[in-house]
Amino acid sequence: MEMKKKSVENIAEVFKKSKRIAITSHLRPDGDSICSSLALALMAKSLGIEAEIINKDNTPFPFINMPDVKRIKIGQISPQGFDMVILLECANVSRSGQKNLDAYFKINIDHHHSNDYYADINWVDPHRSAVAELIFILGETLGIRFTPQMADHLYCAIVSDTGSFQFSNTNAKAFEICHKLILLGASPIKTSEFLFNNNSPEKIKLLGLVLSTLVINKKGNIASITMFKKFLESLNLKEIDTEDITTLARSISGIEIVLFFKEMQKDTFRVSLRSKGNACSACIAERFGGGGHMNAAGFTAKGKYEILKKEIPAKIEKLLTKPLHLNYSKE
Numbered sequence: 001m002e003m004k005k006k007s008v009e010n011i012a013e014v015f016k017k018s019k020r021i022a023i024t025s026h027l028r029p030d031g032d033s034i035c036s037s038l039a040l041a042l043m044a045k046s047l048g049i050e051a052e053i054i055n056k057d058n059t060p061f062p063f064i065n066m067p068d069v070k071r072i073k074i075g076q077i078s079p080q081g082f083d084m085v086i087l088l089e090c091a092n093v094s095r096s097g098q099k100n101l102d103a104y105f106k107i108n109i110d111h112h113h114s115n116d117y118y119a120d121i122n123w124v125d126p127h128r129s130a131v132a133e134l135i136f137i138l139g140e141t142l143g144i145r146f147t148p149q150m151a152d153h154l155y156c157a158i159v160s161d162t163g164s165f166q167f168s169n170t171n172a173k174a175f176e177i178c179h180k181l182i183l184l185g186a187s188p189i190k191t192s193e194f195l196f197n198n199n200s201p202e203k204i205k206l207l208g209l210v211l212s213t214l215v216i217n218k219k220g221n222i223a224s225i226t227m228f229k230k231f232l233e234s235l236n237l238k239e240i241d242t243e244d245i246t247t248l249a250r251s252i253s254g255i256e257i258v259l260f261f262k263e264m265q266k267d268t269f270r271v272s273l274r275s276k277g278n279a280c281s282a283c284i285a286e287r288f289g290g291g292g293h294m295n296a297a298g299f300t301a302k303g304k305y306e307i308l309k310k311e312i313p314a315k316i317e318k319l320l321t322k323p324l325h326l327n328y329s330k331e
């Protein structure tokens, strides 16, 4: 605890001395990293520090529709010009996709177990639900006067990363910080509308098509759903986030694991696994040449769909009866 407190104080000290900082986060950024970056940039600005957010990958839906998303630049941080670079939720530099950071003073802020402690100052606290909690604590340490906009961003990040306070990372500290953020002007209803009631009609139609493929094994613990390319084509959709479709299938009582078959090309499927409790997605995905985390993993399967959709769940049903090693971090 002593160490962690020191990290945030060290960060606050260097932060205050900076004139121009760069903020970046991981490849395929998510709600936590995007909203935390925006809040941190606003916090810097309130102290008269110029802050640029530069990510390698594009901002995903729905965050791309946030009014101040134009603050986020896509590309590489130039090798000179900043007093320091803050990396959010990056286990190492390569996770950021940034190539020019070697000479920079780096600050590493993360809330995941696996982190390489690669920066000049590292602040990693896996007991926090979202990196947004750490950004809020940094703000308190810096004596920031939080605006409703900053509070909204941090609240949105926590709701996003806890799946609306439903995932295993939801804890009392997360609620404590959300309580403070709401007092500072964050709007829970605005965030819920933005995160969860913001779907296009095509997305909901796609959900219907994919859920109509639902098959459950006799035992009732494995659900399979499939997204064929023709579904996307018929709705004129390209890339779309389908995590919530999996969540619906996983909500069926008794289901331990969901297999989401996505047709990539003829006879090639990307199979995403999402599991509950002790069913280890990564252990199973590894048997099929893939990998991932305890409750989220994936692999690629080649062959005729009619055969795959029978063989794969049957193999997994057998695997689930064996005790699989559980040394995977829950993320």
Ligand SMILES: [Mn+2]
Residues within 6 Å of the ligand: 032, 033, 089, 111, 129, 130, 131, 161
């Ligand atoms: Mn996060």
